[in-house]
Amino acid sequence: MIGIVVVSHSPALAEAAVALALQMAGASPPPVVVAAGAGDGVIGTDAARVAAAIDEIATEEGVLVFMDLGSAVLSAEMALEFAETPHEVRLSAAPFVEGIVAAVVLAGAGAGLDEVDREASGAMAAKAAQLGDAGGTPVPIDERRADAGAAVAEAVIVNDVGLHARPASLIVARMGDFDAEVTVSDADDPRRTASARSMLALMGLALAKGTRLRFSASGADAAAAVEALRALTAEGYGELG
Amino acid sequence: MANLDQLVDWLRRFRTLVVQNQQVLTELDSAIGDADHGSNMARGMNAVAEKLDGHGDTQIDALFKSVGMTLVSSVGGASGPLYGTFFLRFGASAGAVAELDAGELSAALRAGLGGVVARGKAEAGDKTMLDAMIPALDAFDAALAAGRDLAAASAEAVTAAAAGRDATAPLVARKGRASYLGDRSAGHIDPGAASTALLVEALAAALSRPEASESASSESASSDSGPAA
Numbered sequence: 001m002i003g004i005v006v007v008s009h010s011p012a013l014a015e016a017a018v019a020l021a022l023q024m025a026g027a028s029p030p031p032v033v034v035a036a037g038a039g040d041g042v043i044g045t046d047a048a049r050v051a052a053a054i055d056e057i058a059t060e061e062g063v064l065v066f067m068d069l070g071s072a073v074l075s076a077e078m079a080l081e082f083a084e085t086p087h088e089v090r091l092s093a094a095p096f097v098e099g100i101v102a103a104v105v106l107a108g109a110g111a112g113l114d115e116v117d118r119e120a121s122g123a124m125a126a127k128a129a130q131l132g133d134a135g136g137t138p139v140p141i142d143e144r145r146a147d148a149g150a151a152v153a154e155a156v157i158v159n160d161v162g163l164h165a166r167p168a169s170l171i172v173a174r175m176g177d178f179d180a181e182v183t184v185s186d187a188d189d190p191r192r193t194a195s196a197r198s199m200l201a202l203m204g205l206a207l208a209k210g211t212r213l214r215f216s217a218s219g220a221d222a223a224a225a226v227e228a229l230r231a232l233t234a235e236g237y238g239e240l241g
Numbered sequence: 242m243a244n245l246d247q248l249v250d251w252l253r254r255f256r257t258l259v260v261q262n263q264q265v266l267t268e269l270d271s272a273i274g275d276a277d278h279g280s281n282m283a284r285g286m287n288a289v290a291e292k293l294d295g296h297g298d299t300q301i302d303a304l305f306k307s308v309g310m311t312l313v314s315s316v317g318g319a320s321g322p323l324y325g326t327f328f329l330r331f332g333a334s335a336g337a338v339a340e341l342d343a344g345e346l347s348a349a350l351r352a353g354l355g356g357v358v359a360r361g362k363a364e365a366g367d368k369t370m371l372d373a374m375i376p377a378l379d380a381f382d383a384a385l386a387a388g389r390d391l392a393a394a395s396a397e398a399v400t401a402a403a404a405g406r407d408a409t410a411p412l413v414a415r416k417g418r419a420s421y422l423g424d425r426s427a428g429h430i431d432p433g434a435a436s437t438a439l440l441v442e443a444l445a446a447a448l449s450r451p452e453a454s455e456s457a458s459s460e461s462a463s464s465d466s467g468p469a470a
Contacts, residue, residue, distance in 0.1 A: 009317075042284070044317020047325070048310060070418060071319035074360060078313065078322045161272055161429075164422050206423045 001030045002107050002116055003057035006100060007050050007067045007076050008036040009043045014068075017097050021104035030107035033057045035079075045072045050079035058085035062113035064103055064120070065089065068096045090117055098123035150218045153226035154187055157211045159236035167237035168202040174228055180219035182226065187214040196229065243391060244340040245301060247447045249293055252308060254443035256286035262439060269432035273419035277318055278432040285316035285324070299339060301349075305332025319417060320433065323357055323370065330356035343385050343394070350378055361416060368412040368419060368426060370433035377402035377441045395445035402441040406434040 008014035014036035022029050035053035038044030045067075054063055063085070067076045076091050083089060090113060092099050099120040106119045157163060163171075163184075175182060175196050182196035186207060194201035196215070207213065213233055215226040259266070259282045267279030288311050298304035309329035313321050334352030335341055341349060354374055363369045380401035384394035407430065414426035417433075 038315065038317035038321070042315075042317045044281070044321070046314045046317075047322055048314045071317070071322065074319050074322040075313070078326065078360065161422075162425050164273075164425060166271075166276075203421050206425055208425060 001028075001059075001110065002061045002113050003054075003059060003063045004030055004032045004100070004103055004107060005050065005053045005057060005063055005065045006032060006034045006036070007045060007053075007065060007072045008034070008096070009045055009068055009070075009072060011036040017100050018104075020097070021101040024101055025104045025108040028108055029104055031057050032104065045075035047075040047078035047082060050076055051082035051084075054079060054083040054089055055085050058083070058087045058089065060087050062088040062090065064107075064113060064117055065091045066094065066096060066100050066103070066120075067091065088113060092117060092120050094120035094123050150216065151222035151226045152217075153215045153230040155213055155215075155230040155233035157207060157209050157213060157233060159239040160209055161239070162209050162211070163202060163205065163207040163213075163237075167232075167239075170232060170237055171196050171202060171229060174232060175225065178217075178219070178221035178225040178228070180217045180221045180225040182215060182217040182222075182229065184229070185214045185216065187212040190214070196225075242340045242342055243346050243448060245299065245304065248301060248304070249296075250450070251444050251447035252286075252289060252293060254446050255440050256290045258439040258443055259283050259286045259436065262435070266432050266436055269430055269435055272429040273414060273422055273426045274432060275318075275418055278320060278436065281316045281318045281320055282324075282436055285312045285321060288312075288315040300337045301335040301339065301341065302332040302337050305329065305335065308332075319361075320370075320436070323360055323433070326356035326360045327353035343391055346391070347378070347382055347385060350381070354378055363416040366412060367416045368409050368414040368431045368434075369416050370431070370437040372409045372412070372431065373402040373405040373434040373437040373441070376405040377437075392445070392449035395441070395448045398441050399438075399445045402438040406430060406438040409434045 006014045006018055011034065014034040018032050018034060022032070033053040033056055035046070035050040038046045050065070054065065057063060065076050067073050080089060080091070092103070094102070102123045103116050103120040107116045111119070159167070171184070183193050184196050184202060186192040186205065192205050194205050196202070215229040217225045263279035263283045265279065266282060267276055270276050270278035289308050292307055292311050296304060296307070298307065305328045309325045309332065312328065313325035315321070316324070331349045331353040334349040335345065357371060357374065358364070361369060361371070363371055365371055365375050377398040381394045381398040384397040389397070409431040410429060411427055413424055414420040414422065414431070419426045419431070
């Protein structure tokens with residue numbers, strides 16, 4: 001059976017993802033080793049730990065490595081240089097959770113490295129297909145406005161660097177307080193729309209200082225949700241002064 | 242020549258500069274990244290400094306292998322593999338020797354640069370540490386070729402690194418977390434280029450004070466090395 005190495009910035013994240021996968025795997029799951037965190041509770045990745053995990057688990061059937069993001073990929077690439085195993089080790093481009101689940105299940109069923117790698121890499125496509133064309137496509141503004149209980153509010157971005165990573169994460173976090181479906185648009189170019197729950201989609205809009213944002217919501221807390229985002233934006237996402 | 246003591250002094254001075262500029266590096270990173278470059282580099286270089294205390298290495302390759310692996314295992318962010326690779330390749334190029342002549346030092350620095358390029362898959366103009374490192378090494382080599390000594394050549398490198406660092410401000414990031422911001426990454430100095438300018442500044446300070454190398458401590462290093470960024 002192939003071995004699976006899980007590389008993450010966070011030990012808790014890696015262990016939870018592995019637990020989820022093992023729950024779905026059959027009676028004979030593949031060996032899985034976690035290499036997560038940078039020691040002493042530091043969130044980060046450590047290439048030496050990844051190399052040790054690879055060497056611990058490697059057999060002639062090969063090893064497939066899953067990484068979360070950013071430096072996890074650099075550390076895993078570096079680990080390939082440190083690892084001493086003569087057996088094949090591959091880095092998977094699959095999304096973290098979906099890839100690990102798909103790989104653990106299929107490897108437990110006895111599939112080889114090629115097949116498991118391919119299955120895991122297809123995990124993203126499976127999710128997109130499940131969502132149909134709606135996956136990643138903004139909901140048209142008019143439909144949202146037609147919703148019962150819909151609310152709209154606007155605010156201009158006033159902080160210098162615009163809606164970058166931290167403001168986007170603030171918006172997503174704030175949305176957790178409300179029962180509402182909210183989108184964020186450029187009021188002057190409504191094709192530029194993203195869900196207020198998607199940090200990456202919000203960042204992808206590249207909304208700069210001076211942009212007028214429109215928040216559109218439906219759901220029980222629609223009015224409160226758009227007011228919260230209007231205030232957050234008008235206050236510069238806590239980055240003024 | 243650059244001997245082992247001077248190279249240790251380089252690392253200690255780099256640590257001191259990183260700690261002194263920790264807040265600056267983090268502020269730069271908070272603008273276009275995830276606000277951890279200062280703390281990550283300080284943690285990594287503090288771990289290196291602990292390794293340097295009482296290190297028994299008598300050869301440059303062994304010392305820098307230890308330094309590189311320490312960074313890889315303690316930084317946590319992308320700068321761990323990047324700076325770790327720089328020092329590992331530096332040491333491998335230097336080899337099992339106790340001192341380097343100017344050409345060997347240049348070759349070792351170039352090997353480190355090559356490692357960073359390979360690891361980060363970046364190139365000049367991507368708004369990364371390379372935008373400080375490449376002009377620094379070019380200036381260093383040009384000065385050596387013109388017959389200057391190590392102290393003078395490394396001083397040229399400091400000027401070039403600082404200019405390269407400052408020139409990252411208008412660039413749009415194409416690598417790393419900052420690239421998620423697209424055009425909005427323009428207007429900010431790259432934190433990796435800023436820490437690399439400190440690395441070059443530390444090297445120049447170490448190479449220009451051979452007499453201080455034996456007893457150099459972090460305290461003496463901090464007294465004459467102001468913030469650069």
